[in-house]
Every structure is written in C-alpha cells, then in structure tokens.
Amino acid sequence: MNRPENNDPLRELLADAVSDVEPSDALERIRDKTKVTAMSSRRPWIYGAGAAVVATAATLTAVAFAGNLGNDDSADDPADDPAATPSVSQFNDPDATDDPTESETDQPDSQESALPVYYVGDGPSGARLFREFHTMRVPTGDGPVAALGDKVALSVNEAVFGNPMDPDYRTSWPEGTAVGGATYDGDVILVDLSQGATDLRDRPEGMTADEAEIAVQQVIYTAQAAAGDGRKPVQLLVDGSHVDTVLGVPAAEPLANADWQDTLSQVSITAPREGVEVSGVFTATGVANSFEATVPWQVLKDEEVVLEGSTMAEGAYDRLYPWQAAIDVSKLAPGTYVFKASTDDPTGGAEGSGPSVDTRTIVVK
Amino acid sequence: MRATSVMTHAMASSAVEPMTASSRAVSADAAVEQLYAAHWRALVRLSVLLVRDTGTAEEVVQDAFVAMHGRWHKLREPDKALAYLRQAVVNRSRSVLRHRQVVDRHARVEQERAEVTTPGADKAVLDRARRDTVLDALAALPRRQREVLALRYYLDLSEAQIADTLGISRGAVKSHASRGAEAMRRNLGELLEDPS
Numbered sequence: 001m002n003r004p005e006n007n008d009p010l011r012e013l014l015a016d017a018v019s020d021v022e023p024s025d026a027l028e029r030i031r032d033k034t035k036v037t038a039m040s041s042r043r044p045w046i047y048g049a050g051a052a053v054v055a056t057a058a059t060l061t062a063v064a065f066a067g068n069l070g071n072d073d074s075a076d077d078p079a080d081d082p083a084a085t086p087s088v089s090q091f092n093d094p095d096a097t098d099d100p101t102e103s104e105t106d107q108p109d110s111q112e113s114a115l116p117v118y119y120v121g122d123g124p125s126g127a128r129l130f131r132e133f134h135t136m137r138v139p140t141g142d143g144p145v146a147a148l149g150d151k152v153a154l155s156v157n158e159a160v161f162g163n164p165m166d167p168d169y170r171t172s173w174p175e176g177t178a179v180g181g182a183t184y185d186g187d188v189i190l191v192d193l194s195q196g197a198t199d200l201r202d203r204p205e206g207m208t209a210d211e212a213e214i215a216v217q218q219v220i221y222t223a224q225a226a227a228g229d230g231r232k233p234v235q236l237l238v239d240g241s242h243v244d245t246v247l248g249v250p251a252a253e254p255l256a257n258a259d260w261q262d263t264l265s266q267v268s269i270t271a272p273r274e275g276v277e278v279s280g281v282f283t284a285t286g287v288a289n290s291f292e293a294t295v296p297w298q299v300l301k302d303e304e305v306v307l308e309g310s311t312m313a314e315g316a317y318d319r320l321y322p323w324q325a326a327i328d329v330s331k332l333a334p335g336t337y338v339f340k341a342s343t344d345d346p347t348g349g350a351e352g353s354g355p356s357v358d359t360r361t362i363v364v365k
Numbered sequence: 366m367r368a369t370s371v372m373t374h375a376m377a378s379s380a381v382e383p384m385t386a387s388s389r390a391v392s393a394d395a396a397v398e399q400l401y402a403a404h405w406r407a408l409v410r411l412s413v414l415l416v417r418d419t420g421t422a423e424e425v426v427q428d429a430f431v432a433m434h435g436r437w438h439k440l441r442e443p444d445k446a447l448a449y450l451r452q453a454v455v456n457r458s459r460s461v462l463r464h465r466q467v468v469d470r471h472a473r474v475e476q477e478r479a480e481v482t483t484p485g486a487d488k489a490v491l492d493r494a495r496r497d498t499v500l501d502a503l504a505a506l507p508r509r510q511r512e513v514l515a516l517r518y519y520l521d522l523s524e525a526q527i528a529d530t531l532g533i534s535r536g537a538v539k540s541h542a543s544r545g546a547e548a549m550r551r552n553l554g555e556l557l558e559d560p561s
Contacts, residue, residue, distance in 0.1 A: 009557045010549055011518045017499035018410035018519070020492070021419050026427045027401050033427075034397065034434040261402075317403045318443070 115155040116225035119169035124353035127214045128265040153182035155226035165274040172215040174198035184227045192237040203248030212247035266356040279365040287320040290343035295323045300338045393437035414515040415458035429453035502552040510545030
C-alpha cells in the first residue's frame with residue numbers, strides 16, 4: 001500500500017493543523033434537508049405525537065449519535081447469546097452447562113431460556129445499562145406468540161424486580177414493581193407494569209431525573225432484547241392502564257430506545273458470569289465499542305493486576321461488537337479474583353471521562 | 366393514543382423500522398445518522414485542510430451528506446456511502462474554492478506571526494501560528510497535490526482509495542504525493558524538525 005509511516009511528521013502536522021476544528025452539530029440541518037424522504041420511510045406512529053414535542057426531542061438527542069440501526073445492535077445479537085458460545089460450558093455454572101436457549105425439558109409446557117436482562121451500572125460519565133443473561137423457564141403451552149410475550153414479561157420482570165448477578169449493578173425501580181404481562185404484535189411491544197406501594201406514574205422522592213430516565217430505558221432495552229426483533233417501540237402501561245408518565249418520564253406513546261452510545265455501557269462482559277469457577281484457559285466474551293476495537297482486559301487479585309492483555313472486538317464505532325479473549329489462569333494460585341474488561345482510552349485519561357469498565361468476580365480452582 | 370401526548374424518545378425513529386436480523390437493510394436516514402456519528406468531524410476537518418475555513422467546510426460536508434442521503438438507494442452499503450462522502454467532500458471543497466475569495470488570510474497570518482515574536486506570547490497563539498503555517502503551505506500547493514496529501518496523511522487512505530476518490534490513476538497519486546510532500550517539507554522545514 002505504500003502508506004506513509006505512522007511517525008511521519010507530515011501526518012502529525014496535518015492532524016494538528018485541524019485539531020482545533022470542532023464543527024457544530026449539523027445532524028438536524030441534514031435531517032431537515034432530507035425530510036421528504038424521511039417522512040415516507042418512517043412509521044406513522046412517530047407522528048402521532050405533537051410536532052413541537054418531537055422537535056424538542058430532536059434537540060435533546062441531536063448531539064447523540066443515532067448509531068443504532070435497529071436490527072443489528074449486537075448487544076442483542078443472538079450470536080452473542082452466551083448459550084451460543086462454547087466457552088460457557090467451561091464454567092462450573094449449573095445454569096450454563098446445557099444449551100439453555102432451546103433445551104427441551106421434562107416439562108412439555110415450558111422450556112428454559114437464557115433471557116437478556118439489563119441492569120444499571122456506572123459508566124465513566126454516568127449510569128449505563130449492562131446486560132446479563134438470566135436462565136428462566138418460559139411457558140410454551142399457549143403457542144409461540146404467547147411465549148414471546150412471556151419472554152418479554154419474564155425478562156422485564158427480572159429487570160425491575162429481580163436481582164442482578166453482578167453486585168456492581170442495580171435496579172432503580174421502586175420496591176414491589178413487577179410485570180403483570182407483556183405482548184408483542186410485531187409492531188409494538190406492550191409491557192404492563194404492576195406497581196407496589198409506590199405510584200409508578202410519578203418520579204419517587206429521592207430519585208433523580210437521570211435515574212428515572214435510565215430506569216425506563218432499562219425496561220425498553222430489556223423488552224426489545226427479549227422480543228428479539230430489533231428496536232421495536234415499547235408501550236408502557238401501569239396496572240393495565242395507559243398513563244401519561246412512568247417515573248415522571250413521558251410514556252403515553254410507545255417509546256423508542258434512547259441512543260445506545262449514551263445508554264449502554266460501551267463494554268460489557270457476557271462470560272464469565274459473576275462468581276463462577278474457572279481453571280486452565282477460559283474464554284471470556286462480551287460486547288464493546290472501543291477505540292480501534294481494542295478491548296484491554298486484566299485479572300486482579302486484591303486490586304493488583306496479576307494478568308493482563310487485550311483483544312480485538314469484531315468492529316467499533318457504529319454499534320457494540322462481540323469480543324472474546326482466551327485467559328490463561330493456570331499459573332494463578334487458587335482463590336478469588338476479579339476479571340476486568342474495558343474500552344481503550346488512547347489519551348490515558350487526559351481527555352474525556354476515561355474508559356468504560358465491566359468486572360466479574362471469578363474463582364480460580 | 367392521545368394526540369397531545371408527549372414522546373421523548375421519538376428521535377430514534379429510524380431505529381424502529383421493521384428489520385430482521387437477516388436483512389441488513391438500513392434506511393437512508395439511519396445511514397446518514399450512522400455515518401454522521403462516525404465521520405462528521407473528520408470529514409469537516411478534511412474539508413478545512415482543503416478550503417481552510419471551518420464554516421465553509423461545514424456547509425460542504427453537510428451538502429455531501431444530503432447528497433449521500435439522496436443516493437442511498439444506489440449506495441446501499443456504509444462503506445460505499447463513506448467513499449461517496451469523501452469524494453463529494455473533495456469535489457465540493459474544490460468548487461467552493463473556485464468561487465471563494467480567500468479574504469484577509471495573509472493579513473491575519475502576518476498579524477499572528479507578529480504576535481508570536483512578542484515576548485510572553487502564550488501557547489494558544491503559538492499553536493494557532495503553527496496550524497496556520499501548515500494550512501498556508503497546503504493552500505500554496507497545486508490543487509491535486511493538496512487533495513492527495515490530505516487524503517493520504519489525514520484520512521490515511523491507501524493509494525488505491527485515493528485514486529478512486531479523485532478519479533485519477535495510482536501512478537498519478539504517487540507522483541502528486543511525492544511532489545506535494547517534498548514541497549511541504551521544503552516549506553515547513555523548521556516545523557518538521559521540531560513539530561512540538
């Protein structure tokens with residue numbers, strides 16, 4: 001290719017010459033100019049909302065990169081399902097030794113599935129969603145459509161009511177919140193939340209607007225992932241009724257997910273699960289959007305790095321891409337360690353808010 | 366649904382088009398959003414290298430995105446769309462240059478150079494002066510050399526990609542690159558020895 005060498009001073013000078021150019025955001029102007037086509041290609045329900053309100057929303061998200069293409073956000077890519085990765089069987093995790101997605105059981109009216117559930121954790125610049133897979137028994141007796149609704153209901157219920165496996169994660173939904181039911185008709189995912197002592201329409205005292213927003217997104221992303229049909233809009237109900245707000249967040253209409261870059265953790269560990277035993281060489285998997293697709297990892301003992309390396313995700317920048325790494329723990333003394341994966345921060349923290357990080361406790365046998 | 370109701374998440378509208386995992390079809394809107402997210406800044410910076418003026422560069426790249434949106438049904442793939450965007454940015458940068466008077470550039474540069482020589486000139490002024498010197502040197506090059514250098518050194522394109530973008534042969538890319546680099550090295554001798 002005869003490319004100039006990386007250290008060619010001309011390269012530095014040209015990059016430097018425009019390094020202070022920070023163009024203003026023009027996505028809205030581009031959208032305005034392409035509107036005619038845009039209208040025809042959008043789904044009509046979008047325009048059920050008042051135009052002024054849509055414009056406001058546009059301003060809010062204009063700086064956010066709408067990199068979510070709806071169909072291939074690998075955060076929910078079936079190929080990334082832990083059940084589909086051979087590595088899972090290397091862990092002594094009773095839930096993961098079989099293929100949990102479709103395995104037949106002795107109960108003909110249900111089957112076990114590893115369902116995606118999002119929880120709230122901390123990113124470098126605020127709360128983000130992290131995904132876990134929880135194994136649950138999905139009723140199948142009423143046919144595939146009902147089973148899909150049940151999957152959504154079970155996953156979202158696990159998100160708002162259940163407990164994350166990783167102690168770093170949390171859910172902000174008021175105690176007693178559960179899911180009464182869910183349906184998916186191919187267009188809109190409907191989730192009927194059931195409230196405990198707390199009125200779910202209003203933002204509870206002590207909950208910030210950001211927390212409320214991420215809690216609603218937690219339900220949207222979980223429902224979309226469980227339905228497994230791209231980024232479909234999610235209609236929230238409370239105890240069977242349409243409501244104007246949920247946790248103070250406007251929710252009368254079906255909601256689309258917020259931008260993935262501002263909502264999902266930019267790195268997430270799929271395997272190992274929290275607290276599993278590992279030995280020899282194990283394969284870690286996950287998804288990430290990292291600079292140059294680089295995903296650095298570490299194994300820590302009492303906060304000291306005992307192993308480190310890095311791997312490459314299958315891509316970067318426009319969505320989360322799967323990554324995997326072979327981790328050789330055969331030389332480590334038995335005991336409890338922390339496995340940590342992060343995004344690459346080429347500035348070493350000098351710019352921005354630092355890397356995204358996800359961790360798992362592992363037990364080396 | 367009530368007509369007056371509020372929907373805060375409507376903007377992700379392009380994300381709710383019916384799509385299946387097997388069809389990777391992406392709408393023009395989604396393609397614009399995706400490529401905008403990944404390449405808006407770099408393309409504006411590329412255009413600044415060619416036209417020097419940020420406002421002009423923003424307009425150039427904005428128009429390139431609008432044009433790409435209109436052609437999406439033919440492009441279909443993000444890679445092709447990106448190649449088209451680069452081409453559109455270079456071509457449009459070229460045509461705005463033809464029509465635009467570069468106003469007061471030399472006066473401004475001279476003034477800033479004078480400031481640099483005054484004691485106590487701060488780093489920002491030095492940075493600005495260095496950047497202007499590089500942009501001036503680029504602007505002084507023949508058009509093709511400038512374009513080849515920007516694509517090669519700034520966007521890191523291969524010879525083949527540059528040839529495609531500019532619609533010239535790889536041999537021509539090579540010769541423009543070597544002449545352009547030589548001229549830059551000649552004009553920026555001091556900076557190249559100590560780029561800091």
